[in-house]
Amino acid sequence: MNTLLHICCAPCANQCIEVLRTDHFDVTGYWYNPNIHPFTEYRARRNCLRDYAATIDLPLIEQDEYALRPFIREVAEDIGNRCVKCYEMRLFEAARTAKEKGFNSFTSSLFISPYQNHELMKETAERAAHEYGVEFLYRDFRPYFKAGQEKARELEFYMQKYCGCVFSEQERYLKPGKIIP
Secondary structure (H helix, E strand, O other): OEEEEEOOOHHHHHHHHHHHHHOOOEEEEEEOOOOOOOHHHHHHHHHHHHHHHHHOOOOEEEOOOOOHHHHHHHHHHHHHHHHHHHHHHHHHHHHHHHHHHOOOEEEEHHHHOOOOOHHHHHHHHHHHHHHHOOEEOOOOOHHHHHHHHHHHHHOOOOOOOOOOOHHHHHHHHHOOOOOOO
16 A cells, blocks of 8 residues: 655654555655745755665655745634644645555654644644545554654754744743743
């Protein structure tokens, strides 16, 4: 079975790819992340993924558009609940692309993160699958998170310090005990 794996970054994707390949899935990576800002962060994550994909013979479909304005328009009215819009933007586009390109299913490397709202992502992906008539391949990759981070360090991947959006970057500095210069 061929599946389209939405990829947020190479550090999160490496174990997802390994698990899916071990389970005999033909995996194609999919880069679409309009939430990642600033541009230098977007480019660093994208380029790291490109380099990694080349080393493991991972086909990669890129919807490579730095989409600051569309992302901000989507979340501006309710920044506190921006994650649902972010999940919708990426997972609905992954489902649409999977259907359009003839994949049997789709999933996302987002499901490896212990920091994401797992149930909200799952519900969003299921809605996207229903809308586009393609299977959502559910996998809880969270048990592989630590191994993925270790492998990313071993391979000297670019390692980000926040989820991706400008608001999560801000929150990174607003945590108790952090001193903002």
